[in-house]
Amino acid sequence: MEQNPVWSRRGFLGMGVGVLGGAGLAACGGGTASPPKALAEVPQELIDAAAPLKGSAMGMLSQKLYSTAANEALDGSIRKFADATGTKIENSLVQADAGDVVAKIHAEVEGGVARDLAFMTDSRFVAQFHALGDLEDVTDIVTALTARYGEPCAEAKNFCVFDGKWFAIPYHFIGIGSFLRKDWMGEKGITPRDVYSWEELRDVCLEISDPGKRRFGWGMTVNRSGDGNGMIEALINSYGGAIASNDGRKVTFDTPETVQAVTFLGDLYTNPKYQPMHPPGADSWTDTSNNENWLAGVLGYTRNSFSVYADSKTKRNPVYGNTHVFSDCIGPATDKSLLLGQSQGFVVFKGAKNGALAKVLAQYLVSAPALVGVAKEAPGLAMPAWEKVWDADPFFSGGDPAFPMLRTMSQQPLPLPTKNGLSFPQKASAGQQAVVAAYVLTDMMQQVLQGAAPAQAVTTAHAKMVQIFAQQGLPQ
Secondary structure (H helix, E strand, O other): OOOOOOEEEOOOOOOOOOOOHHHHHHHOOOOOOOOOOOOOOOOHHHHHHHHHHOOOEEEEEEEOOOOHHHHHHHHHHHHHHHHHHOOEEEEEEEOHHHOOHHHHHHHHHHOOOOOOEEEEEHHHHHHHHHHOOOEOOOHHHHHHHHHHHOOEOOOHHHHOEEOOEEOOEEEEEEOEEEEEEHHHHHHOOOOOOOOEEHHHHHHHHHHOOEHHHOEEEEOOOOOOOHHHHHHHHHHHHHHOOOOEOOOOOOEOOOOHHHHHHHHHHHHHHHOHHHHHHOOOOHHHOOOOHHHHHHHOOOEEEEEEEOHHHHHHHHOOOOOHHHEEEEOOEEOOOOOOOOOOOEEEEEEEEOOOOOHHHHHHHHHHHOOHHHHHHHHHHOOOOOEEOEHHHHOOOHHHHHOOOOHHHHHHHHHOOOOEEOOOOOEEOOOOOHHHHHHHHOOHHHHHHHHHHOOOOHHHHHHHHHHHHHHHHHHOOOOO
């Protein structure tokens, strides 16, 4: 690992390899390292498209996947492309939850040293980069891919499109789900269901808890983390609250619905009645903590991307066979889950020195032959973003019982309404994404845990959001 904690480099041949050692060489054409298994062939039409670029080089930035094997599988596909096209590609990992990732990449774009291509989670980052003017229009590539592979995943049409133009190319769909220990439930005579209210889930988690057996039902933190952010925002949305209006431009956080949600969540964490279901130390967890504790078999419930599910499957952890997967919880304002999933999107940065090669590489990496190796190492976490890719390899349709749910989630008609007039996904907003990145939601909950009244904590958070929106060019 380099000194900067955000980056992990995979160097050109003859240069330092970085944190993954020999795996870094897999991303570079012309290397001597043993190639990973099951390398995918590169279609002739893409080799032809890259022919004028033979001998050129480019840099790529990859959002770090939880599975090291999945990162290595991606390296294998990149190496295959580089070898087939006679190009050189330097791939680097970025830890998206480092907090300053947008500012760092923006500085690189302004300095003319940004990578040519990157993939980033669309609902978390694309609007911020677009607002900063950092992205190239990639509508031509999305149009070509749509003709070849059908429609992209539904949520990407909201988070990657601005003024009718695409600024990110959907890469792979990220499954997000809720996970319960069905064996613990069975011991208590509880039948797993596909739909729970947050109140029902809380009560199930308390009933299956047994601290004497190291069984803690509620495996979520409200400490600064992406998982904490996601859970808090999802719960508030299901109660009928939201950071912003549906157009993404006006802060609307301080409402009775938000206060009701924060009151419920604050009680869940502070009421002595529920203390038996909280794992020791959860108040200081980071993003990997719930994964680690779930895989250690001490949690009854957690909410996460499918990284935790994928890890239990690929490593043959007995937790996998005892996992009940369901979409998400409903609240007073919802009749069905508002869970959309996410997708990784390829972006080409302004001033890219080899944007042409970057666009050809992106078209290869979204395809089934290039994606399936990554998906097998991260099942549920790296699924097709395109309709016909789902049908292009039997693994995507039948590799796991949870996959049909994920396909339905990725292709569901959107937006999803609430009873009080909100609709999700809301229009992509640099302000909303910056608020989440600044951990305003988790900081608000920490105030409640320390004794602040929920209404006051919500008002304070609202004021911070107003400041952040103004900084993003959205004065209130």
